[in-house]
Amino acid sequence: xxxxxxxxxxxxxxxxxxxxxxxxxxxxxxxxxxxxxxxxxxxxxxxxxxxxxxxxxxxxxxxxxxxxxxxxxxxxxxxxxxxxxxxxxxxxxxxxxxxxxxxxxxxxxxxxxxxxxxxxxxxxxxxxxxxxxxxxxxxxxxxxxxxxxxxxxxxxxxxxxxxxxxxxxxxxxxxxxxxxxxxxxxxxxxxxxxxxxxxxxxxxxxxxxxxxxxx
Amino acid sequence: xxxxxxxxxxxxxxxxxxxxxxxxxxxxxxxxxxxxxxxxxxxxxxxxxxxxxxxxxxxxxxxxxxxxxxxxxxxxxxxxxxxxxxxxxxxxxxxxxxxxxxxxxxxxxxxxxxxxxxxxxxxxxxxxxxxxxxxxxxxxxxxxxxxxxxxxxxxxxxxxxxxxxxxxxxxxxxxxxxxxxxxxxxxxxxxxxxxxxxxxxxxxxxxxxxxxxxxxxxxxxxxxxxxxxxx
Amino acid sequence: xxxxxxxxxxxxxxxxxxxxxxxxxxxxxxxxxxxxxxxxxxxxxxxxxxxxxxxxxxxxxxxxxxxxxxxxxxxxxxxxxxxxxxxxxxxxxxxxxxxxxxxxxxxxxxxxxxxxxxxxxxxxxxxxxxxxxxxxxxxxxxxxxxxxxxxxxxxxxxxxxxxxxxxxxxxxxxxxxxxxxxxxxxxxxxxxxxxxxxxxxxxxxxxxxxxxxxxxxxxxxxxxxxxxxxxxxxxxxxxx
Numbered sequence: 001x002x003x004x005x006x007x008x009x010x011x012x013x014x015x016x017x018x019x020x021x022x023x024x025x026x027x028x029x030x031x032x033x034x035x036x037x038x039x040x041x042x043x044x045x046x047x048x049x050x051x052x053x054x055x056x057x058x059x060x061x062x063x064x065x066x067x068x069x070x071x072x073x074x075x076x077x078x079x080x081x082x083x084x085x086x087x088x089x090x091x092x093x094x095x096x097x098x099x100x101x102x103x104x105x106x107x108x109x110x111x112x113x114x115x116x117x118x119x120x121x122x123x124x125x126x127x128x129x130x131x132x133x134x135x136x137x138x139x140x141x142x143x144x145x146x147x148x149x150x151x152x153x154x155x156x157x158x159x160x161x162x163x164x165x166x167x168x169x170x171x172x173x174x175x176x177x178x179x180x181x182x183x184x185x186x187x188x189x190x191x192x193x194x195x196x197x198x199x200x201x202x203x204x205x206x207x208x209x210x211x212x213x214x215x
Numbered sequence: 216x217x218x219x220x221x222x223x224x225x226x227x228x229x230x231x232x233x234x235x236x237x238x239x240x241x242x243x244x245x246x247x248x249x250x251x252x253x254x255x256x257x258x259x260x261x262x263x264x265x266x267x268x269x270x271x272x273x274x275x276x277x278x279x280x281x282x283x284x285x286x287x288x289x290x291x292x293x294x295x296x297x298x299x300x301x302x303x304x305x306x307x308x309x310x311x312x313x314x315x316x317x318x319x320x321x322x323x324x325x326x327x328x329x330x331x332x333x334x335x336x337x338x339x340x341x342x343x344x345x346x347x348x349x350x351x352x353x354x355x356x357x358x359x360x361x362x363x364x365x366x367x368x369x370x371x372x373x374x375x376x377x378x379x380x381x382x383x384x385x386x387x388x389x390x391x392x393x394x395x396x397x398x399x400x401x402x403x404x405x406x407x408x409x410x411x412x413x414x415x416x417x418x419x420x421x422x423x424x425x426x427x428x429x430x431x432x433x434x435x436x437x438x439x440x441x442x443x444x445x446x
Numbered sequence: 447x448x449x450x451x452x453x454x455x456x457x458x459x460x461x462x463x464x465x466x467x468x469x470x471x472x473x474x475x476x477x478x479x480x481x482x483x484x485x486x487x488x489x490x491x492x493x494x495x496x497x498x499x500x501x502x503x504x505x506x507x508x509x510x511x512x513x514x515x516x517x518x519x520x521x522x523x524x525x526x527x528x529x530x531x532x533x534x535x536x537x538x539x540x541x542x543x544x545x546x547x548x549x550x551x552x553x554x555x556x557x558x559x560x561x562x563x564x565x566x567x568x569x570x571x572x573x574x575x576x577x578x579x580x581x582x583x584x585x586x587x588x589x590x591x592x593x594x595x596x597x598x599x600x601x602x603x604x605x606x607x608x609x610x611x612x613x614x615x616x617x618x619x620x621x622x623x624x625x626x627x628x629x630x631x632x633x634x635x636x637x638x639x640x641x642x643x644x645x646x647x648x649x650x651x652x653x654x655x656x657x658x659x660x661x662x663x664x665x666x667x668x669x670x671x672x673x674x675x676x677x678x679x680x681x682x683x684x685x686x
Contacts, residue, residue: 082445084443094229096316427650427660
């Protein structure tokens with residue numbers, strides 16, 4: 001396969017992870033596209049799965065407290081990675097801090113089946129290294145403009161799943177969902193696309209189902 | 216300078232270095248380091264204290280890796296470096312970086328002085344599962360001089376790069392500052408090389424009270440407010 | 447002037463710590479004062495200085511189970527010229543020692559080398575304080591090269607060397623951050639301490655047990671008050 005992340009190509013890294021280790025799924029996408037909300041929704045929807053989260057976003061005890069109060073996830077199951085102002089470096093070029101975080105969670109929870117790694121908000125070229133995740137989801141949102149899928153970039157074109165988020169906002173921002181969906185399917189050569197609104201479906205059933213199929 | 220040492224000193228080497236600012240983030244967050252003129256004195260003093268310590272232990276570790284040795288040497292070097300690092304936050308940062316570095320080195324096939332960096336690295340990790348950064352660097356660098364140079368250079372280049380990212384300083388100017396320190400970096404590396412074969416207990420122990428206090432507060436602040444670097 | 451002082455304390459058959467050996471030469475004068483089963487010895491400088499040419503050595507041996515307080519009664523003012531001082535402790539099993547010398551003032555033309563070497567048995571304790579003042583009021587400091595080396599049961603606990611008097615280090619953030627006073631209080635014990643810190647102070651546990659409190663301040667009174675506050679603080683209370 002080509003290792004050039006700018007080449008749109010079906011991901012052939014779908015083999016099962018090494019025996020006994022948790023499946024690692026990356027969630028990337030631009031700032032404000034709804035990555036954290038999607039991760040929270042997945043935690044709720046996959047409450048029966050032994051899972052943990054690594055966040056590369058700016059993260060404080062306040063965030064941990066929010067998640068705890070919301071009953072989404074025990075803070076002990078969240079590892080925050082500090083990225084030295086370079087979120088894309090931490091998920092792609094130098095993944096050691098994230099690998100250490102995954103290791104810490106695996107040591108703490110030996111039965112772990114799934115680790116969701118949320119990237120810091122970045123641009124359309126930021127993808128996860130295959131050395132860090134087994135599968136990746138790229139999240140864009142309707143409010144970011146309906147030209148985003150057409151622009152492409154490695155995130156949109158090569159992610160294993162593209163999520164077009166906040167579809168409930170389409171009428172408000174004048175975005176054409178038909179255009180977005182059509183462009184997305186065209187640039188992705190058959191890779192799956194999900195259009196969703198966490199307002200309408202707070203537990204992200206389509207994405208949660210896709211994740212379950214990867215376990 | 217060997218190509219191997221250049222690889223280890225490259226900021227693109229995936230050894231976890233980009234998330235460490237060497238105290239610069241805490242200084243910047245407190246407004247103690249704001250402008251371009253503040254950077255050279257910080258880098259010079261850091262080189263002569265923490266940089267010298269790192270270079271000395273990297274050189275000693277490279278020397279140990281290339282010598283017939285007893286099993287206890289990695290334990291001894293680890294304990295001696297601990298004793299020279301009174302700040303718990305600084306020890307933590309060094310070990311986080313050491314583990315990350317060991318991961319990156321562990322997957323490389325490195326022709327080192329004993330012909331097999333892998334077995335030496337395994338011995339280090341068996342003695343100290345989270346080794347200090349300087350000690351892993353010494354094992355990987357393949358030569359005493361290379362280890363000392365890379366450690367001294369990283370003590371400066373890491374915070375310099377953090378200054379570009381945190382303060383938006385002109386990267387060309389910052390690069391010029393680092394280039395202007397070449398002689399000082401060489402001098403520190405040279406001093407480290409001279410100590411490499413000495414008994415670990417006798418190795419230099421330069422202190423850096425200011426860096427220690429910045430490191431401690433950085434770690435404490437991270438729990439309440441935003442800090443983007445590990446150290 | 448070359449001066450040697452030796453002090454040895456041990457436990458007598460009644461369980462009291464008594465002074466066994468006490469030899470001193472001016473300007474290093476030791477004045478014993480018996481106190482409640484433990485030994486209290488005052489360290490009195492009977493001449494000004496140290497100054498150029500002075501070579502002072504104090505050796506203290508503390509027998510198993512003994513308790514000693516060695517207290518300086520005044521500040522040490524390092525005067526002009528090359529001088530050195532060496533303090534050595536050998537502390538036996540279960541012994542408890544407090545070594546509290548007065549502040550050290552590094553005056554402008556001083557060139558002093560100081561060392562503190564302590565060899566502790568496995569469960570011995572040593573608490574010591576060091577207050578370094580860079581110059582008298584309004585005066586730049588001379589040079590001080592100070593080394594600390596503490597081992598417990600043969601393992602290193604703390605090894606530090608500090609150079610004072612190089613403006614590039616004194617004024618820098620990594621060095622003394624432009625502060626005139628560096629104060630440290632070290633508890634070399636097997637205890638685990640809790641970390642705490644504020645703007646220019648911290649209490650940090652050492653890897654081999656015990657802790658060091660470090661304070662940078664603009665004057666000695668502030669530094670020693672802060673040391674006392676940190677020492678008294680109950681763990682977990684970080685409101686300073």
